[in-house]
């Protein structure tokens with residue numbers, strides 16, 4: 070997944086603008102690249118902001134991993150992890166026979182869950198294409214499915230008003246040149262043309278595509294993949310699209326995986342995560358996250374200005390594992406009541422509590438209480454005056470008392486009034502800021 074060995078030059082040429090999200094980096098970049106580059110970087114940055122706007126507002130998306138590995142139901146890396154020969158694995162292509170329009174249920178569930186966009190695997194590491202292509206026979210219309218699964222997906226997402234993304238794995242375990250491209254220049258040239266060709270088809274044949282989500286650039290680097298030319302083609306075909314950073318160039322956003330960490334350089338970021346421990350369908354994987362964990366994760370992403378791309382791994386017939394439906398449905402009940410607290414572009418400074426997490430919109434602080442303490446909920450070190458407070462789900466006003474060291478919300482129910490997390494909206498006099506060091510230092514000691 071890592072963009073391995075990016076040269077400084079590639080970095081400047083490839084991202085230019087993305088660095089400029091940090092004012093300091095902008096200066097460095099301009100100094101290194103000269104006035105011409107500054108000009109184009111500013112233009113690129115403005116264009117990036119335009120393309121990324123919907124995505125920042127969207128916050129929450131659905132990832133879908135679906136392919137031949139779903140037939141075996143033992144994780145999407147089964148081919149490599151069990152050392153299955155290509156000739157044996159290929160047989161799955163005939164056995165993969167999903168029911169028509171399975172994607173409609175995915176899109177409906179995504180919408181209900183409060184997800185605003187979808188990203189589906191068009192080709193995973195196994196090399197099988199869920200879309201129609203002239204470049205191989207190892208694709209859905211020419212194999213078991215007998216039709217274009219990417220088209221069904223695109224239409225289903227659009228029918229629910231969701232933005233549409235394609236995941237595409239550069240690494241390919243099936244193609245004859247997929248590994249030897251690293252050591253044989255003719256193979257590299259062929260494989261790069263094949264790869265660029267498949268991406269061209271994806272971005273030509275399905276109307277407007279909103280996200281291109283590259284994955285695993287092994288065994289080449291940006292120069293080997295000709296990633297700059299790749300991105301140039303992508304933007305020529307789809308001027309509004311956004312691309313991630315996994316074709317060994319920085320792209321428009323970073324992609325922390327299975328963890329929630331804001332990008333240290335201040336770039337846009339999206340945390341992708343599984344609902345259990347597998348991306349592809351894994352029948353025996355019962356390590357499901359709870360709805361509470363998912364809501365908390367969504368809140369943590371919103372706290373630091375990131376997106377959350379949460380995965381489902383449909384079964385070979387296209388149906389969604391029951392546990393995924395259950396979790397996402399409950400998450401959707403929460404987002405329908407509390408969505409305003411996560412759809413915000415404002416970073417939130419307060420973060421200290423052992424039972425709550427926080428987001429902010431303007432002067433309103435949202436305190437997301439995930440372990441409900443009972444009739445009183447308290448917060449230390451809020452430096453900003455509170456004007457009013459209410460339970461976000463019901464609108465019910467909440468009484469409060471505030472001094473220099475804490476604010477206490479009182480008269481609350483003994484049991485949590487909302488599930489899996491109760492959000493208290495706290496309107497403050499200015500941007501809410503928390504300082505717990507102040508409390509530790511200044512609070513009156515006994516006899517002093």
Ligand code: GLC
Nearest residue numbers: 070145146284285326341348
């Ligand atoms: C990793 C895995 C892959 C999965 C991806 C999602 O790169 O190799 O199976 O598709 O992460 O982010």
